[in-house]
Amino acid sequence: MSARNTDVSFGWVTRTLHWAMAFGVLAMLGFGSYIARMEVGMSNIWMFGVHKSIGIVLFALLAVRIVWHFVSPVPESLPSGVGWKDRAAVWVHRAFYVLLIVVPLSGWIGSGATGLDVLVFNRVTLPPLAPVSEAWEEAAFAVHFVATKLLALCVVLHIAGAVMRKDGTMARMVRGA
Amino acid sequence: MRIILASLCVWLTAAVCGWAMPLTYALNESESRVGFEVPFGPDQITGTMPVRSADIALDFERPANSRISVVLDVGNAQANFPFATQALRGPRVLDASQFPDISFVSNTIEVRADAPSQALLTGDITIRGVTRPITLDAELFRPAGRALGEREQLFVRLEGAVSRAAFGASGWDDLVGDEVSLNLMLRIDLVE
Numbered sequence: 001m002s003a004r005n006t007d008v009s010f011g012w013v014t015r016t017l018h019w020a021m022a023f024g025v026l027a028m029l030g031f032g033s034y035i036a037r038m039e040v041g042m043s044n045i046w047m048f049g050v051h052k053s054i055g056i057v058l059f060a061l062l063a064v065r066i067v068w069h070f071v072s073p074v075p076e077s078l079p080s081g082v083g084w085k086d087r088a089a090v091w092v093h094r095a096f097y098v099l100l101i102v103v104p105l106s107g108w109i110g111s112g113a114t115g116l117d118v119l120v121f122n123r124v125t126l127p128p129l130a131p132v133s134e135a136w137e138e139a140a141f142a143v144h145f146v147a148t149k150l151l152a153l154c155v156v157l158h159i160a161g162a163v164m165r166k167d168g169t170m171a172r173m174v175r176g177a
Numbered sequence: 178m179r180i181i182l183a184s185l186c187v188w189l190t191a192a193v194c195g196w197a198m199p200l201t202y203a204l205n206e207s208e209s210r211v212g213f214e215v216p217f218g219p220d221q222i223t224g225t226m227p228v229r230s231a232d233i234a235l236d237f238e239r240p241a242n243s244r245i246s247v248v249l250d251v252g253n254a255q256a257n258f259p260f261a262t263q264a265l266r267g268p269r270v271l272d273a274s275q276f277p278d279i280s281f282v283s284n285t286i287e288v289r290a291d292a293p294s295q296a297l298l299t300g301d302i303t304i305r306g307v308t309r310p311i312t313l314d315a316e317l318f319r320p321a322g323r324a325l326g327e328r329e330q331l332f333v334r335l336e337g338a339v340s341r342a343a344f345g346a347s348g349w350d351d352l353v354g355d356e357v358s359l360n361l362m363l364r365i366d367l368v369e
Binding site for chain 1 (some may be wrong): 217220264269
């Protein structure tokens with residue numbers, strides 16, 4: 001089992017990053033929707049800290065993934081034989097990368113703009129990325145809201161595409177080849 | 178404070194003794210505290226704020242001549258969880274860096290006829306540089322074990338409430354209520 005990707009297969013590093021982020025993003029989309037609707041009180045205020053912490057971890061994993069893909073480029077997508085499907089797959093992948101940057105970054109900016117510390121697992125305090133400002137906070141969280149909805153759409157399209165394809169694409173990401 | 182506080186008719190007994198001049202008291206900071214409470218969803222955010230200074234003169238013969246002014250230290254306010262402390266001191270609530278004090282200055286003191294140890298204290302409170310009138314319930318106590326009429330050490334309890342919005346301290350108003358209950362317990366010692 002190779003760590004590195006080849007021209008036709010995914011190594012275990014890429015696959016591990018993919019699945020870790022996949023489960024993380026799915027969980028965070030649900031978790032984020034839940035905490036945005038709940039009545040906030042003493043018993044659940046900690047959930048915001050967990051949400052921020054996991055979001056920062058996913059952001060870090062994305063950075064690792066991007067670096068790793070420069071070190072060990074991923075194989076080309078398998079052609080489906082249908083032009084629009086291949087183009088859609090390419091654009092969904094591109095959108096994933098953009099949104100996986102925009103979502104945590106907008107959350108980090110919005111959290112910092114509240115004037116409260118952005119703490120990762122109550123251990124590390126991240127520097128604020130914006131001045132303490134309601135305008136910055138509202139704008140950043142508006143971006144966060146829209147970007148998470150687009151991310152959810154991309155997740156649906158990505159899963160649908162992966163499940164519908166019968167050409168070994170899913171197997172490559174599960175078993176490597 | 179483990180002292181059992183018994184309400185006494187201090188104002189009344191003083192009037193009987195006939196002291197003519199207001200007595201000046203010094204704040205005992207270590208035994209004084211300011212508590213606050215504000216709704217937070219189904220719960221309450223509670224906390225304390227140190228008293229920076231107080232100027233207290235009590236005229237037991239003519240309570241209207243008494244004066245009470247208190248300055249609170251916003252920068253060292255503490256809430257019951259860390260984010261609330263940070264939010265409380267931050268620019269969207271009390272903005273401690275710009276406005277390090279909350280001050281209260283009494284204007285009138287009206288002793289209750291039915292409870293001579295209690296009074297209605299009206300005055301001005303300044304929060305975030307905004308001054309508004311406020312009415313506080315005041316009550317005098319002496320520490321347990323002290324003789325009736327003894328005034329060397331007293332406790333002053335002040336209770337009231339303020340609207341955060343009235344002072345521009347309305348940050349996180351979607352999560353935290355507007356009315357903040359205040360409860361000050363000041364231990365004061367007679368200045369010889």
